[in-house]
Amino acid sequence: MNCKIVFIGAGNVATNLALVFRDKGFFVRQVYSLHEQSATLLADKLNCEYTSDYSAVVKDADFYFYCLPDHVLQTVEPVFAHTDALHLHTAGSVSGEVFMGKVENYGVFYPFQTFTKSRPVKLDEVPILVQANNRRNEEILLSLAKLLSANVVLSTDEKRIRLHLAGVIANNFTNCLYRLAFEQMQMADLPAEWLLPLIDETARKVHTLTPEQAQTGPARRGDMQIIDKHRQLLSTNPNLLNLYNQLTEQILDR
């Protein structure tokens, strides 16, 4: 806990990780962002130093977290810190070896959650997948991650990318469905928030039932009459109709 952490990036992931580390008693030494406004915003929350000048990033930290867009991670030059420093990225689908040959100690620290700056989230149950360039660093990262979450595992690139894909389906795509459902509410001239009890119950159900057990609806019952009524409603929106048909097929196939 005496170790010093620097965050490279001040977006959704950096903000949430930094706040959790701070709350666990870690010392966030500095925040860097290309965008000074983002850097100050996060540094204010943490009451720590910040910089928007990459060459001014401090060299004496123990952990450097690179919370950067994936394409930036591919090319970023790691901070020229002391050789014991551990350089970590937090991305779901970027190789664990992007820092190979550039620094001595590197790895991945991937918290499996959807992060938004404005919504600090707890990590207690959030899976954290770690990878590192040697056994010693793996142990360090496992210990570090276990201070934040009960669900920690040593990973590989393959496992992490597969998990990321599961996350895209369960979060990004689900949220996209929420948007499409909200749009139907608007067309029905009903308040979109009337969907929330249903959305909540849908999520709660899979805590105690498998998704197979929780599945209901016309496709589950094979009720083609209702399905045809819904298709008619979507006849003016071929993309959505196509999506409706695909998801219906997925359920009918079971």
Next chain:
Amino acid sequence: MNCKIVFIGAGNVATNLALVFRDKGFFVRQVYSLHEQSATLLADKLNCEYTSDYSAVVKDADFYFYCLPDHVLQTVEPVFAHTDALHLHTAGSVSGEVFMGKVENYGVFYPFQTFTKSRPVKLDEVPILVQANNRRNEEILLSLAKLLSANVVLSTDEKRIRLHLAGVIANNFTNCLYRLAFEQMQMADLPAEWLLPLIDETARKVHTLTPEQAQTGPARRGDMQIIDKHRQLLSTNPNLLNLYNQLTEQILDR
């Protein structure tokens, strides 16, 4: 509250509605199901009479709730009760006039929620859409529904079917995505329940952000490199790959 209610059907909807009415102080007079086991199961919970003989359904109730599969509703002969009785179905996409010409007083009482027998749910915030064959019955149903929920509205067939479609998207299809994500977890050799913090946060987010604001992920960022990695993982599953592409397009199009 002195009125008597009979449930025709003892499935997910009947079970949940009957328990809520009972808890609100109503008298559930009798439960009918073709399947005696279902009828006794619900009658035991309610401590009321049951029958699996349709001709033995009591004639003196005030409300008959037909919680039946959609195709059965199209053809069911309503109970030969006294003429003041109000005959209601609870389906999302069945016409409000299926009982027209068969009984004097009829309508729709559609609670917008996903119901499972084993999970009694509260209806306090659950939207209830009502329809009836005349103004007086509309008023009766609006009053009745308002005893159960804060979100009650007089509907039309069009509005209700559109809401049902929104529900299919937000519940049935979302649950289908949960299943597909669970399957990816299995392929990654990770516990499926590790998805739950993400699923929960995804649902919570749209309480305070719009789905547009809550959208994250590679498609939101237009990160084609990651999208291509995920496509490779799905190359052996053309249906899922097709679905991945469609949902990705929906997000990219924004």
